[in-house]
Amino acid sequence: MRGVVAMKTGATLKHRQRVKTRKKVFLLLLPILLFAAVFIYYPFVRTVVNSFSLVNAKGIIKGFAGLDNYAYTYGRKDFLPALRHTLTIAAVNVPITLFITISLALLANKKRRLSPVYETMFTLPMSVSMSAACMIFKSMFSPSVGFINYFFGLKLGWYESQETALSAVLILTIWMSIGFDFLLMLSALRAIPDQIIEATRVDGINPFRRIFKVQIPLISPTIFYVLCTNLVLAMMTSAPMIIIMGVSSAASATTTLMSMMYQSGFSSSDYGLAAVLSISAFLLTLGFTILSFVFERKKVHYQ
Amino acid sequence: MASVSLRNIKKIYPPVAGEKKKHLSPSDEPGANLEKTDRGIVAVQNFNIEIKDKEFVVLVGPSGCGKSTTLRMIAGLEEITEGELYIDGKLVNELDPKDRDIAMVFQNYALYPHMTVYDNMAFALRKRTSSKEEIDRKVREAADILGITEYLDRKPKSLSGGQRQRVAIGRAIVRNPKSMLMDEPLSNLDAKLRNQMRAELIRLRKKINTTFIYVTHDQTEAMTLGDRIVVMKDGFIQQIGTPQEVFDKPSNQFVAGFIGTPQMNFFHAVLIEENGHFCVDFDGFKVPVVDEDNRRMKANGVKSAPIILGLRPDSLSLVESDQYPIAHVGVVEMMGTNVHLHLEFKGKDIILVTQAKDENQHLKLDYESDSMIHFSFLPQSMYLFDIETGKNLAI
Ligand SMILES: Nc1ncnc2c1ncn2[C@@H]1O[C@H](COP(=O)(O)OP(=O)(O)O)[C@@H](O)[C@H]1O
Ligand SMILES: [Mg+2]
Numbered sequence: 001m002r003g004v005v006a007m008k009t010g011a012t013l014k015h016r017q018r019v020k021t022r023k024k025v026f027l028l029l030l031p032i033l034l035f036a037a038v039f040i041y042y043p044f045v046r047t048v049v050n051s052f053s054l055v056n057a058k059g060i061i062k063g064f065a066g067l068d069n070y071a072y073t074y075g076r077k078d079f080l081p082a083l084r085h086t087l088t089i090a091a092v093n094v095p096i097t098l099f100i101t102i103s104l105a106l107l108a109n110k111k112r113r114l115s116p117v118y119e120t121m122f123t124l125p126m127s128v129s130m131s132a133a134c135m136i137f138k139s140m141f142s143p144s145v146g147f148i149n150y151f152f153g154l155k156l157g158w159y160e161s162q163e164t165a166l167s168a169v170l171i172l173t174i175w176m177s178i179g180f181d182f183l184l185m186l187s188a189l190r191a192i193p194d195q196i197i198e199a200t201r202v203d204g205i206n207p208f209r210r211i212f213k214v215q216i217p218l219i220s221p222t223i224f225y226v227l228c229t230n231l232v233l234a235m236m237t238s239a240p241m242i243i244i245m246g247v248s249s250a251a252s253a254t255t256t257l258m259s260m261m262y263q264s265g266f267s268s269s270d271y272g273l274a275a276v277l278s279i280s281a282f283l284l285t286l287g288f289t290i291l292s293f294v295f296e297r298k299k300v301h302y303q
Numbered sequence: 304m305a306s307v308s309l310r311n312i313k314k315i316y317p318p319v320a321g322e323k324k325k326h327l328s329p330s331d332e333p334g335a336n337l338e339k340t341d342r343g344i345v346a347v348q349n350f351n352i353e354i355k356d357k358e359f360v361v362l363v364g365p366s367g368c369g370k371s372t373t374l375r376m377i378a379g380l381e382e383i384t385e386g387e388l389y390i391d392g393k394l395v396n397e398l399d400p401k402d403r404d405i406a407m408v409f410q411n412y413a414l415y416p417h418m419t420v421y422d423n424m425a426f427a428l429r430k431r432t433s434s435k436e437e438i439d440r441k442v443r444e445a446a447d448i449l450g451i452t453e454y455l456d457r458k459p460k461s462l463s464g465g466q467r468q469r470v471a472i473g474r475a476i477v478r479n480p481k482s483m484l485m486d487e488p489l490s491n492l493d494a495k496l497r498n499q500m501r502a503e504l505i506r507l508r509k510k511i512n513t514t515f516i517y518v519t520h521d522q523t524e525a526m527t528l529g530d531r532i533v534v535m536k537d538g539f540i541q542q543i544g545t546p547q548e549v550f551d552k553p554s555n556q557f558v559a560g561f562i563g564t565p566q567m568n569f570f571h572a573v574l575i576e577e578n579g580h581f582c583v584d585f586d587g588f589k590v591p592v593v594d595e596d597n598r599r600m601k602a603n604g605v606k607s608a609p610i611i612l613g614l615r616p617d618s619l620s621l622v623e624s625d626q627y628p629i630a631h632v633g634v635v636e637m638m639g640t641n642v643h644l645h646l647e648f649k650g651k652d653i654i655l656v657t658q659a660k661d662e663n664q665h666l667k668l669d670y671e672s673d674s675m676i677h678f679s680f681l682p683q684s685m686y687l688f689d690i691e692t693g694k695n696l697a698i
Binding site: 193195196198199201202203204205213214217218220301 | 378379380399400401402405406407409410411413414415416417426427430474478
């Protein structure tokens with residue numbers, strides 16, 4: 001009997017404590033929640049509303065439009081190419097970035113005398129802002145005076161030609177993601193206890209199996225994080241299209257959902273179109289993120 | 304078949320860039336007494352031993368004395384700076400760990416955290432040559448020996464320390480290595496589990512019959528497990544011998560103090576030669592040296608001189624008579640069968656171990672703290688050490 005009573009009071013005590021901590025948590029979260037409400041949730045809701053409304057060029061809602069904006073957007077002949085470019089960038093960017101950063105991290109993993117030099121070199125792209133990088137790459141890719149054509153002895157048109165424009169953008173976006181992702185991969189690899197790697201050496205596990213069966217599984221949480229953030233970033237790519245491709249004759253070869261949205265929203269003030277495009281990109285990204293969480297369930301090992 | 308010979312092995316760790324200040328480390332830090340050369344710190348030197356096939360050798364010594372370094376050189380995880388390492392008569396200095404036919408158990412288990420217990424053990428076996436059935440048989444056999452069959456599908460995270468250590472040992476024995484290296488495998492376990500695992504290691508050793516090289520800082524483990532013990536200090540071997548030899552005939556004061564618990568008591572005394580016979584002047588009491596030691600000391604050319612006298616706590620006994628040295632009782636530790644008396648004698652703390660009960664199983668209650676007692680010892684229980692070098696004078 002006494003045990004039961006004790007248990008009951010124990011439970012209410014715990015409950016009271018939990019309510020107290022919950023209150024505290026909300027209080028601590030309040031600033032960011034306010035911030036999010038103003039800058040994230042309101043624009044989001046407004047975008048959803050816009051997509052179903054008739055919006056004039058000043059951004060004022062003039063009436064309910066039903067699915068008209070959607071029909072209009074998906075019916076445009078530049079929508080499908082934009083969708084295709086967006087998906088291509090994600091599909092190429094994410095695996096290549098993962099491959100490059102994991103490889104670089106594996107190469108740089110062992111502490112050597114020159115390690116700080118490699119590490120700094122590989123991490124450098126991080127310190128360059130997207131727009132600065134775009135300007136630099138624009139001059140490097142320049143068909144006539146660019147460094148890349150000169151160095152590799154190429155005669156490619158890069159951003160001025162329909163065939164190569166998307167490749168130029170891909171090279172730039174991949175380069176941009178490498179710095180930070182490399183850093184994440186390297187620190188994850190270095191966090192694996194030395195003794196585990198030594199155990200593979202004593203056990204005669206060859207480097208190939210060590211990498212694929214031990215090291216990569218052990219850094220899988222980081223790989224998953226990089227995968228998700230890269231996916232979102234790739235889906236949202238727009239800066240290179242606007243800064244590099246802007247006035248190029250090949251601009252249509254790289255249009256993404258986001259750059260199309262930018263054009264429609266800021267240049268043409270077609271807010272209905274812009275809203276539908278951003279919601280489409282959002283839903284796509286959401287879908288991929290959910291898919292990657294399925295991957296997480298199966299492949300990601302948390303310590 | 305796996306004999307292991309270490310000949311004049313030396314290890315120098317090159318100085319690490321940006322760690323120069325470490326030389327100023329206080330002297331109680333591990334490794335502070337290691338020799339430092341301009342090539343770096345000498346973690347191990349002059350290491351010579353011939354380990355026989357199926358022998359169980361324990362490297363023991365205080366933290367930082369170079370045990371792990373030695374073991375890692377044998378494993379091939381650490382480069383050998385100088386000297387030769389032979390396994391089965393073959394020089395293996397330059398051989399990869401995988402080609403040395405060894406298995407190693409690490410202090411922190413080093414299990415693959417993302418694999419099940421089964422996979423942890425099977426991982427190293429999965430090579431093109433072995434069939435699935437054979438791997439399965441080996442894994443289950445090892446699991447059976449170690450009593451971990453029921454955890455085969457679990458991940459290490461969900462196991463207790465003792466179970467993890469068993470898995471680590473299992474991972475080593477499935478490969479049926481010629482030699483088994485263990486670096487403080489029990490030091491992460493609590494005292495009770497450690498005792499239990501120690502007994503299991505002894506049993507295991509009978510079953511698997513390979514050469515064992517075992518590192519520990521715990522002298523009890525060394526005494527109970529080893530066929531031979533290698534006592535190390537500051538990168539040097541102090542003594543190699545069977546547990547009995549090391550206990551009975553420690554080569555120097557360090558070994559005498561390190562092996563045996565509670566620690567041996569050391570006193571300043573004077574060795575006097577009278578009519579061809581040595582005796583020890585201990586605080587005015589003259590104690591004759593036993594004949595055997597007397598003979599050896601003469602052969603060693605020992606002269607009358609101040610010395611260090613070593614007496615194990617259990618060779619001191621309480622006496623009623625006031626003819627004997629007197630000490631002040633400090634702390635009294637009741638250990639069950641024995642009582643440890645911490646005594647103060649001439650400003651020195653010493654320990655005396657005595658039975659808690661008399662012949663009639665009555666508790667003796669006359670060890671009150673803050674009282675005075677008299678103690679004596681037998682001549683044959685004396686250990687005599689050179690006051691400067693610490694060398695045992697009678698071996
Ligand atoms: N990788 C290393 N680099 C430099 N010094 C080391 C390294 N590993 C060990 N040492 C030094 O070598 C000495 C012996 O270490 P170790 O063999 O690990 O001692 P033990 O295992 O007996 O405690 C210690 O002083 C330690 O600081
Ligand atoms: Mg060690």
